Amino acid sequence: MVKKNRILKYPVAAIFLAAVLFLIIVSLSGEENNMQNAIQLPEPLGKGEISLEEAINLRESVRSFSPGPLSLEDVSQLLWAAGGLRVDTVTRHSRTYPSAGALHPLEFYLAAGEVEGLDSGIYRYNPASHSLVQISRGDVREQLSRAALGQAVIRRAAVCVVISADFAKVAPRYGERGRMRYVPMDAGHAGQNIYLMAAARGLGTVAVGAFDDDSVSNALDLPSGETPLYIYPVGKSPE
Numbered sequence: 001m002v003k004k005n006r007i008l009k010y011p012v013a014a015i016f017l018a019a020v021l022f023l024i025i026v027s028l029s030g031e032e033n034n035m036q037n038a039i040q041l042p043e044p045l046g047k048g049e050i051s052l053e054e055a056i057n058l059r060e061s062v063r064s065f066s067p068g069p070l071s072l073e074d075v076s077q078l079l080w081a082a083g084g085l086r087v088d089t090v091t092r093h094s095r096t097y098p099s100a101g102a103l104h105p106l107e108f109y110l111a112a113g114e115v116e117g118l119d120s121g122i123y124r125y126n127p128a129s130h131s132l133v134q135i136s137r138g139d140v141r142e143q144l145s146r147a148a149l150g151q152a153v154i155r156r157a158a159v160c161v162v163i164s165a166d167f168a169k170v171a172p173r174y175g176e177r178g179r180m181r182y183v184p185m186d187a188g189h190a191g192q193n194i195y196l197m198a199a200a201r202g203l204g205t206v207a208v209g210a211f212d213d214d215s216v217s218n219a220l221d222l223p224s225g226e227t228p229l230y231i232y233p234v235g236k237s238p239e
């Protein structure tokens with residue numbers, strides 16, 4: 001009886017081990033795929049061509065653009081301003097926007113339509129490595145525009161930067177107050193950085209908050225825990 005039980009135990013252990021090994025291999029190959037898909041953005045520039053005061057004065061909502069693609073440097077500067085790491089961060093966890101409790105519940109996506117050297121598609125921004133991870137291929141500007149009540153500015157833009165939030169990151173510490181106040185405040189700070197960087201680089205943008213959440217989530221294939229808060233269509237400023 002005892003022998004029989006032992007024999008029965010070994011195949012169970014073997015199956016368990018095989019399953020664990022399988023999961024490790026799958027997760028490692030997933031990471032490898034992510035690494036392969038990672039697109040390193042140019043190093044963020046520490047200086048622009050105009051002063052902060054000029055950028056603040058130039059900031060306005062722009063809903064039509066001059067034709068032409070953005071450069072990878074434009075994309076790099078916009079994403080760094082939106083949610084990148086501060087360049088002097090050595091010992092402290094800090095980003096370009098303030099975040100209640102340094103919880104940083106925001107994620108940043110790029111829906112690329114026309115960018116020199118970058119395929120159309122959806123990319124997730126990785127602030128730690130200042131890189132993009134491609135999530136899917138294809139131009140979703142038309143789909144995003146429909147999700148945003150048909151707003152033409154979205155299909156006219158070269159790219160859209162989308163800010164989403166994982167509310168579960170703040171709820172344990174700050175509860176409903178954190179969900180209701182702090183997360184949207186964080187998004188506002190990051191959004192203003194996008195406006196200012198666009199103004200500083202001769203680009204135009206507008207904060208778009210009017211959209212159907214589920215349709216935007218579907219268009220971007222957002223993880224189930226994330227809620228889209230803002231779409232920032234960006235293109236070259238009109239002449």
Ligand SMILES: Cc1cc2nc3c(=O)[nH]c(=O)nc-3n(C[C@H](O)[C@H](O)[C@H](O)COP(=O)(O)O)c2cc1C
Binds near residue numbers: 061063207208209210
């Ligand atoms: C939370 C929020 C949501 C907004 N949503 C939209 C929008 O869906 N579509 C749009 O064209 N502008 C939108 N805007 C831009 C405002 O209309 C714009 O900021 C306002 O008219 C003032 O113009 P200015 O930004 O040029 O100063 C939004 C702005 C904010 C702050």
